[in-house]
Amino acid sequence: MREKILNILLDKNKEFVSGEEISEKLGITRTAVWKHIKNIKKQGYEIESVTKKGYKIVKCPDLLTPEIVKYNLSTSLLGKEIVYFDSIGSTNDYAKEIAKDVKEGTIIIAEEQVKGRGRMGKYWHSIKGDGIWVSIILKPDIYPYEASFITQIAGASIVKGLKKLGVDSLIKWPNDIIINNKKVSGILTELGAEIDRINYVVVGIGMNVKTIDFPENVKSMATSIRKEGYNLERIDILKEILEEFERLYSNYIENKDKTECIEICKQNSAIIGKYVYVLKGDEKRKVKCIDITENGNLVIINDNNVKEELISGEVSIRGDKNYV
Ligand code: BT5
Numbered sequence: 001m002r003e004k005i006l007n008i009l010l011d012k013n014k015e016f017v018s019g020e021e022i023s024e025k026l027g028i029t030r031t032a033v034w035k036h037i038k039n040i041k042k043q044g045y046e047i048e049s050v051t052k053k054g055y056k057i058v059k060c061p062d063l064l065t066p067e068i069v070k071y072n073l074s075t076s077l078l079g080k081e082i083v084y085f086d087s088i089g090s091t092n093d094y095a096k097e098i099a100k101d102v103k104e105g106t107i108i109i110a111e112e113q114v115k116g117r118g119r120m121g122k123y124w125h126s127i128k129g130d131g132i133w134v135s136i137i138l139k140p141d142i143y144p145y146e147a148s149f150i151t152q153i154a155g156a157s158i159v160k161g162l163k164k165l166g167v168d169s170l171i172k173w174p175n176d177i178i179i180n181n182k183k184v185s186g187i188l189t190e191l192g193a194e195i196d197r198i199n200y201v202v203v204g205i206g207m208n209v210k211t212i213d214f215p216e217n218v219k220s221m222a223t224s225i226r227k228e229g230y231n232l233e234r235i236d237i238l239k240e241i242l243e244e245f246e247r248l249y250s251n252y253i254e255n256k257d258k259t260e261c262i263e264i265c266k267q268n269s270a271i272i273g274k275y276v277y278v279l280k281g282d283e284k285r286k287v288k289c290i291d292i293t294e295n296g297n298l299v300i301i302n303d304n305n306v307k308e309e310l311i312s313g314e315v316s317i318r319g320d321k322n323y324v
Pocket of ligand 1: 089090091092093113115116117118119120122123124125126132133134135175176183184185186187188204205206207208217218221222223
């Protein structure tokens with residue numbers, strides 16, 4: 001019942017709803033409505049109540065619950081179904097478990113991950129309420145070898161979404177987003193596929209929003225939106241990223257158009273024009289980055305002065321001295 005009342009208030013989009021209207025709709029007394037409203041307030045919602053007008057939501061709590069996310073999102077594919085956890089191992093792991101049984105666009109959100117993952121078994125620090133830990137389930141009709149482009153779509157969406165909120169960031173190809181040379185966000189794209197057919201793609205996005213203290217092992221390379229001086233809410237950032245993602249992804253799938261995404265990746269690249277180290281297994285090579293191809297691959301001049309294309313997923317990039 002509490003949830004039904006909350007949804008009525010959220011649906012009204014910041015307008016008043018009278019206690020009478022709610023009690024008639026749900027067949028409960030106005031006193032019962034009032035009691036539920038008290039509980040909704042306890043959850044962190046700010047609700048204004050005015051005699052003869054009723055109730056109106058003034059502010060939602062800082063949570064990424066399905067009600068709050070749906071209330072803010074204006075997408076038509078992403079987030080129509082949302083699975084939400086207060087705490088989970090990894091949203092990507094959960095997404096892969098349920099992927100074949102759910103609709104494309106389903107998203108998994110957690111307030112905390114206790115086994116958050118980066119690429120190749122690395123760990124991802126995901127403290128409760130500090131960031132955005134989300135996985136998007138997609139079912140694109142593309143070949144498995146094309147799927148790495150989806151990481152570029154995620155990167156472009158994050159940069160563009162942050163820009164809309166006044167935050168400048170850069171993409172450290174293939175899957176890091178950086179501000180002031182430190183990592184604020186990482187992308188982990190995983191596939192469920194047969195040789196020539198994709199069953200699903202899970203795109204995991206982790207973004208540090210409110211973190212102030214990072215653990216010793218990531219301290220020197222990590223930052224958060226708040227640490228960089230921006231006082232933004234997680235929900236506003238998530239909304240912008242998902243809306244951008246949907247736009248760029250639909251353009252790719254429906255129109256086979258990758259140009260805008262690649263333009264964003266190139267214009268906001270942290271490494272094009274720079275010398276970097278390419279790490280692959282135990283191998284470490286110093287190369288110069290010169291471009292990103294229309295498929296999202298990185299073009300480099302290698303140590304033998306020969307042009308080469310790198311595919312995301314197989315390499316990590318490090319700067320001359322440090323992380324960038
Ligand atoms: C990534 O891997 O950057 C991908 C991170 C993806 C996280 C999301 S959260 C939702 C979804 N569910 C998951 O389980 N994962 C995804 P990679 O490029 O391999 O970077 C990993 C490295 O980043 C680690 O080895 C650390 O050095 C560093 N790191 C760990 N936690 C960090 C954090 N919170 N902020 C910045 N750097 C971090």
